[in-house]
Amino acid sequence: MNTITKVYADHPKTLLFSSAAALRILLVLAFPALPDLLTGRVEISSPVSSFTRLQEGLFLYQRGLDPYDGGIFHQSPTILGRLPTILLYTALDILSASNLCHIAASGAAYASRSYTSPRHHRHWNPVSVAAAYLLNPLTLLTCLGRPTSVFAIFFVILSVREACRARSVTSAFALALASYVSLHPVLLLPPVGLLCYDRVCLPATEAAGRGGDGETKGKKVAIDQRSQPSGLGFGLIYLATFVFSVAFLFVLSRLLLPSWNFIPSVYLTPLTLPDLTPNPGLWWYFFIEMFDAFRNFFLGVFWLHMLSYSVPFCLRLQKQPLAAVVCMMGIIAIFEPYANIGEVGFWLSSITLLSHTFELASTHRYTFAALAALLYTVMLGPVFHHLWLYAGSGNANFFYAITLVWALALIILLTDTVYSVLRDEWESERPEGKGKEVRQL
Amino acid sequence: MAELEKPAVKPSTAEDPSRKDQASPPPESPAATWTRRCIIIAFWSVVICLGLPHWIWTTSIHRSDLPLETMNSWADGKAHRFQYPLSIRIDTTEKDHESRAALVADLTKKFQQSSDLPLYDINISPGHYSEGFLPEQEKDADLVVYVDNESKSPQQASLRPWAPVLDVQPGHAGPSAASEFIFHEIVRAYADEQRSLSHLMSDSPFVSDKGIALTADQKTKLDARTTRAFKYASMYHLTFSLFSASATPSAWDIDVAMQQYLSPLLRQLSNVSRFTVDTQVQLHAAFSPSIAGPQFDQASGKWHLQKTDLSGFVNAAEWPLNPSIGAGPTINFVLYVPTKDQSPLEIAETGGTSWLIPQWGGVQIYNPSNKQDSALSADDLEAVMLTFADQLTALVGLPPSPPSLTLRLASMTRERTTSLILSASSTLGALSRLTLKLTSIAIPNSVAKSVDETIARLEQACLDLREGRYNNALANARIANDEAEKAFFEPSMVGQVYFPDEHKVAVYVPLLGPVAVPLVMAAVKELLSLRRRKVKST
Numbered sequence: 001m002n003t004i005t006k007v008y009a010d011h012p013k014t015l016l017f018s019s020a021a022a023l024r025i026l027l028v029l030a031f032p033a034l035p036d037l038l039t040g041r042v043e044i045s046s047p048v049s050s051f052t053r054l055q056e057g058l059f060l061y062q063r064g065l066d067p068y069d070g071g072i073f074h075q076s077p078t079i080l081g082r083l084p085t086i087l088l089y090t091a092l093d094i095l096s097a098s099n100l101c102h103i104a105a106s107g108a109a110y111a112s113r114s115y116t117s118p119r120h121h122r123h124w125n126p127v128s129v130a131a132a133y134l135l136n137p138l139t140l141l142t143c144l145g146r147p148t149s150v151f152a153i154f155f156v157i158l159s160v161r162e163a164c165r166a167r168s169v170t171s172a173f174a175l176a177l178a179s180y181v182s183l184h185p186v187l188l189l190p191p192v193g194l195l196c197y198d199r200v201c202l203p204a205t206e207a208a209g210r211g212g213d214g215e216t217k218g219k220k221v222a223i224d225q226r227s228q229p230s231g232l233g234f235g236l237i238y239l240a241t242f243v244f245s246v247a248f249l250f251v252l253s254r255l256l257l258p259s260w261n262f263i264p265s266v267y268l269t270p271l272t273l274p275d276l277t278p279n280p281g282l283w284w285y286f287f288i289e290m291f292d293a294f295r296n297f298f299l300g301v302f303w304l305h306m307l308s309y310s311v312p313f314c315l316r317l318q319k320q321p322l323a324a325v326v327c328m329m330g331i332i333a334i335f336e337p338y339a340n341i342g343e344v345g346f347w348l349s350s351i352t353l354l355s356h357t358f359e360l361a362s363t364h365r366y367t368f369a370a371l372a373a374l375l376y377t378v379m380l381g382p383v384f385h386h387l388w389l390y391a392g393s394g395n396a397n398f399f400y401a402i403t404l405v406w407a408l409a410l411i412i413l414l415t416d417t418v419y420s421v422l423r424d425e426w427e428s429e430r431p432e433g434k435g436k437e438v439r440q441l
Numbered sequence: 442m443a444e445l446e447k448p449a450v451k452p453s454t455a456e457d458p459s460r461k462d463q464a465s466p467p468p469e470s471p472a473a474t475w476t477r478r479c480i481i482i483a484f485w486s487v488v489i490c491l492g493l494p495h496w497i498w499t500t501s502i503h504r505s506d507l508p509l510e511t512m513n514s515w516a517d518g519k520a521h522r523f524q525y526p527l528s529i530r531i532d533t534t535e536k537d538h539e540s541r542a543a544l545v546a547d548l549t550k551k552f553q554q555s556s557d558l559p560l561y562d563i564n565i566s567p568g569h570y571s572e573g574f575l576p577e578q579e580k581d582a583d584l585v586v587y588v589d590n591e592s593k594s595p596q597q598a599s600l601r602p603w604a605p606v607l608d609v610q611p612g613h614a615g616p617s618a619a620s621e622f623i624f625h626e627i628v629r630a631y632a633d634e635q636r637s638l639s640h641l642m643s644d645s646p647f648v649s650d651k652g653i654a655l656t657a658d659q660k661t662k663l664d665a666r667t668t669r670a671f672k673y674a675s676m677y678h679l680t681f682s683l684f685s686a687s688a689t690p691s692a693w694d695i696d697v698a699m700q701q702y703l704s705p706l707l708r709q710l711s712n713v714s715r716f717t718v719d720t721q722v723q724l725h726a727a728f729s730p731s732i733a734g735p736q737f738d739q740a741s742g743k744w745h746l747q748k749t750d751l752s753g754f755v756n757a758a759e760w761p762l763n764p765s766i767g768a769g770p771t772i773n774f775v776l777y778v779p780t781k782d783q784s785p786l787e788i789a790e791t792g793g794t795s796w797l798i799p800q801w802g803g804v805q806i807y808n809p810s811n812k813q814d815s816a817l818s819a820d821d822l823e824a825v826m827l828t829f830a831d832q833l834t835a836l837v838g839l840p841p842s843p844p845s846l847t848l849r850l851a852s853m854t855r856e857r858t859t860s861l862i863l864s865a866s867s868t869l870g871a872l873s874r875l876t877l878k879l880t881s882i883a884i885p886n887s888v889a890k891s892v893d894e895t896i897a898r899l900e901q902a903c904l905d906l907r908e909g910r911y912n913n914a915l916a917n918a919r920i921a922n923d924e925a926e927k928a929f930f931e932p933s934m935v936g937q938v939y940f941p942d943e944h945k946v947a948v949y950v951p952l953l954g955p956v957a958v959p960l961v962m963a964a965v966k967e968l969l970s971l972r973r974r975k976v977k978s979t
Contacts, residue, residue: 291948293500294499294500294948296499297495297496297499297500298952300491300492300495300496300499301492301495301952301953304487304488304491304492304495305956307487307491308483308484308487308488311483311487312480312483312484315476315479315480315483316476316480318476
């Protein structure tokens with residue numbers, strides 16, 4: 001017993017990672033039918049990430065056919081090497097968790113070049129953040145269901161981690177990989193770029209802060225602007241790296257495949273939503289009901305809605321760029337066309353990166369109600385889906401109502417996060433307002 | 442969303458004067474104001490730069506320009522007046538040029554003065570009589586009149602069945618009586634066709650004052666003819682089926698019978714439409730369960746089929762009669778051979794054995810004579826094939842008179858052309874009214890193209906009609922009609938027909954309304970505060 005405690009105290013990461021990996025592998029060994037059962041669930045597998053469709057595409061590819069000809073396979077071409085095993089998915093999860101751990105340890109959540117949270121001492125232990133990801137039941141189910149969205153999640157986390165390490169080129173390349181695997185991470189380009197820029201400027205700022213007298217500490221410090229890279233120039237370089245990486249990946253894919261067919265098949269599918277299989281998102285029911293003449297217009301409206309948050313989050317949360325990234329991830333997880341619980345699980349876990357603000361959300365907001373609603377929908381969603389499609393005693397509205405509640409709970413969580421982050425920032429400006437009721441004017 | 446959130450101290454209650462200073466929120470820092478403005482601009486720039494073009498691009502309705510005036514002029518019957526030129530050649534055995542010219546002049550005068558054939562432009566020319574009639578001579582004239590002055594037989598006239606030739610023997614009458622006789626014979630040859638043509642035009646805007654009044658009886662007859670016939674097509678499929686109620690006969694000499702009795706007719710008809718022929722034999726063909734079946738009549742010793750059973754006689758469920766083979770309609774001909782114990786079988790009221798099913802085909806019952814062969818020979822089939830040929834002429838819409846097949850074919854060509862032009866014109870009119878009435882429907886380019894093609898083909902068809910090229914006119918009119926129907930039934934147009942503009946409110950408001958409220962309110966609030974600040978500073 002003592003040794004276990006000692007091992008835990010000395011190597012908490014090793015213990016966490018090994019137990020999480022063991023949990024995944026043991027579940028598969030104990031219930032061999034579980035992965036296939038989960039693969040068939042609409043909550044986990046979407047038409048653009050399903051493991052069964054990947055098998056179909058791989059089958060066609062290995063026989064020298066264009067995998068995109070059948071109209072079933074919509075996943076990016078480089079996954080076509082060989083069929084990923086559950087071990088690979090476990091490894092991806094562990095690596096993602098390790099990256100999350102690094103992000104949490106970097107302190108990007110509570111300290112930026114122009115701002116340090118008054119609550120920075122309240123942040124969670126990085127291992128706890130990793131545990132929140134690895135032991136999250138939604139992540140666990142997604143890992144066993146093997147959708148390819150796990151790759152996109154991994155590359156997004158990798159990109160954020162590289163941004164926290166102020167490595168702009170690798171960060172942009174990882175984000176390009178994520179966008180190449182599934183389209184929507186491209187919306188993260190502004191916040192991740194901002195985060196990266198902030199981390200690049202941070203050492204100079206800290207140096208200036210340290211170099212000053214004791215009086216200037218904690219106050220605004222005049223920083224020599226010339227010692228820092230210009231925002232515009234950095235942004236252009238970051239964008240150019242991203243564009244070149246994507247172009248490089250496209251050319252690479254073209255070399256693997258007989259035609260350019262993969263571009264419309266992979267990237268037009270989330271844009272035009274040809275497959276209206278029910279999922280936990282908000283799109284499918286709306287576009288089943290929509291008049292054909294307005295379909296294209298509302299597809300545009302839904303995408304522009306997602307897109308429109310990207311820049312405003314960066315503007316408002318420019319002092320806390322990691323918070324902007326997390327909020328944008330939430331927007332994507334809630335409003336993406338082929339929503340799945342994998343993205344939601346990843347977002348819920350990454351909220352723990354902002355753990356220093358949790359006390360604000362839990363005292364002033366509706367976090368408990370939202371979490372209760374999430375639990376309730378997690379239970380009722382599969383039940384209503386079964387009632388509608390298999391038992392035949394319900395209809396589409398049953399399942400859609402649950403997905404609405406699910407989305408509502410997630411939106412409440414998102415607004416709570418935004419609130420607590422902003423309140424935290426405001427309290428650093430006005431310490432006298434701490435603990436008081438506030439309202440928006 | 443929370444992007445506009447600017448927390449401020451909650452103003453305390455007004456009754457507490459000691460905290461009055463805190464009641465008004467502290468002023469915003471300029472940086473915060475600018476951030477807020479930038480955020481509002483960011484949202485609005487997405488709306489204006491991306492949303493607005495997207496809205497215009499995806500919801501604008503593409504309306505190609507249609508030549509509405511031309512379409513309406515066709516629909517109103519102003520674009521064309523039906524007039525059918527007929528060239529008639531008078532060939533006489535008379536050697537004397539003058540008397541021949543006198544006969545031609547006399548006939549021309551008679552046609553100009555009379556109002557018996559108002560729809561036709563008759564042009565009479567003299568020609569040389571030659572005993573051997575060459576096929577190419579047929580092409581110079583729509584009708585050739587052979588006047589045999591030397592014949593001593595009494596006054597008589599007859600049409601040759603396979604050529605557009607009217608043989609006239611004026612007998613001993615004088616030249617004026619002869620020309621009177623010829624005139625009446627020509628009028629008689631075209632009277633039925635003219636009646637049918639003016640019946641076609643009577644309900645359309647193309648109706649001319651020259652049209653002739655029809656009696657109710659004639660109208661019913663013409664209507665019956667129209668309902669019986671198939672719609673005109675450039676290709677018909679003929680299916681000849683032998684259905685035996687028992688195991689015999691199990692074969693028929695249909696190839697030879699076709700060659701002998703039907704091919705001459707098909708060769709003539711193939712000027713107008715093409716035909717493919719299929720045959721089949723089906724043994725042990727059972728009656729349809731929906732009919733009562735034949736009854737034995739003790740008095741005559743025959744089996745009788747009730748008239749009410751005739752419509753259900755064809756067992757559509759079990760007899761392999763294809764509804765269509767490729768493009769073009771299928772005309773079915775069914776020969777039914779009853780079992781030995783049910784023979785002879787005939788229709789109760791009339792004693793007949795054949796009947797015609799409008800726009801479907803013909804049915805015949807063949808009661809074999811005593812010798813029960815396993816095969817029907819070509820000779821056995823003679824009567825059968827002649828009845829089928831008769832039914833075929835009715836089904837493709839060949840008029841029953843005059844007796845010359847060539848003239849009947851020419852008649853049919855003119856009638857079909859006329860009805861196709863009428864139908865294409867009225868379709869154009871309907872399309873033009875539709876596009877004017879429903880201003881919100883899309884008009885794809887394909888519709889405009891079809892309409893242009895229709896009008897071009899209609900003009901060409903009318904030109905052909907005026908110049909007497911009736912076969913070309915028919916081909917053009919058919920294409921015109923097909924194109925007009927294609928334009929009218931364009932599926933992308935029909936989908937939007939019942940979508941009035943006011944329904945768009947119900948489409949846009951539920952989602953865009955709630956989204957627009959915070960956007961608009963934030964923009965208005967910001968603009969107002971900007972103005973207030975400006976006023977303050979000046």
